[in-house]
Amino acid sequence: MDRIRHVALSSVTLPLDVPISDAKVLTGRQKPMTEIAFLFAEIATEDGHSGTGFSYSKRAGGPAQYAHAKEVGENLIGQDPSDIGKVYESLLWAGASVGRSGVATQALAAIDVALWDLKAKRAGLPLAKLLGAYRDSVRTYNTSGGFLHAPIEEVKARATQSLADGIGGIKIKVGQPDMKEDLRRLAAVREHIGDDVPLMVDANQQWDRPSALRFGRAVEELGLVWIEEPLDAYDAEGHAQLAAALDTPIATGEMLSSVAEHVRLIEARAADIIQPDAPRVGGITPFLRLATLADHAGLQLAPHFAMEIHLHLAAAYPREPWVEHFEWLNPLFNERLETRDGRMIVPDRPGLGFTLSEQCRKWTVDSVAFGRA
Ligand SMILES: [Mg+2]
Secondary structure (H helix, E strand, C coil), rough: CCEEEEEEEEEEECCCCCCCCEHHHHHHCCCCCCEEEEEEEEECCCCCCCEEEEEECCCCCCCHHHHHHHHHHHHHHHCCCCCCHHHHHHHHHCCCCCHCCHHHHHHHHHHHHHHHHHHHHHCCCCCHHHHHHCEEEEEEEEEEHCCCCCCCCHHHHHHHHHCCCCCCCEECCCCCCCHHHHHHHHHHHHHHHHCCCCEEEECCCCCHHHHHHHHHCCCCHHCCEEEEECCCCCHHHHHHHHHHHHCEEECCCCCCCHHHHHHHHHHHCCCEEECCHHHHHCCHHHHHHHHHHHHHHCCCECCCCCCHHHHHHHHHCCCCCCEEECCCCCHHHHHCCEEEEEEEECCCCCECCEECCCCHHHEEEEEEECCCC
């Protein structure tokens, strides 16, 4: 039996090239995003195996994730890294006072992802293969070119570039206070890329129920792959009504921070496509639990953000999924993911297939270690 010998936790701030705005900024609820906070966990064992995982937070919460991981992390030393469920539970008990969702479990996500990375690396398999892959590549769409701070000509140019780079679909942000402006941008992009390219929209929770229904009816003929987050993330009933009223599929789930919250969404038939985020729900262990429930309910899967993790999880989902392309995290890692013919290729490197870059070390703002180096 192997034992966890050493754990290093780091808090890393990734700066973004330009301030990012979605509908939450245009409705005045949030400020443009200029950086993303990452929590990295690097775990090493007595037998010389190692794994790296991460969690993240946008706008606020990064220091809290790091602080919680720092408090409970010492419990890892001496545990068998193979027993991921048991290890996870021990960390949950160590932090039981702050609950089983949100920041508390997002802090554990980095550790959980590192343990899965370690297990797959030790087996000499990509994580997708360790979990049981259904495919070697996953349909992919680009999000980063379609934000609302970008003028429409830039959105069109970036869509062209994404398609040239082998990315299969294009998603643009909507949900502005003036819906007519959303419809104009959407029509311009559809005309630019043609009818055959998969196209999605994302309102980032900024409509009320009547506005979402009005938008959905107005775009029914455009053949969108989905309408994402039309309503407040916790309005399961409203999403269910929309999903029943529209032919266009409804997608949501990225903001939910536990399995229990996703169960509510699944049971309410609130979405056709579920969009869990492994770091946000507490790691790969809880993600797998809710993905099983989603498959059982007949839902499609399109995980949110963090393609470096979600490519593997989507490859191991029974129904044909999508993975979201964001190049933002590239500077943190030495490796790059390949896109070809509209799909993202699962790397054949063991584990997640990523190592931390020198740049990532330079952006480290705090770190702590437990155990023997
Ligand atoms: Mg979204």
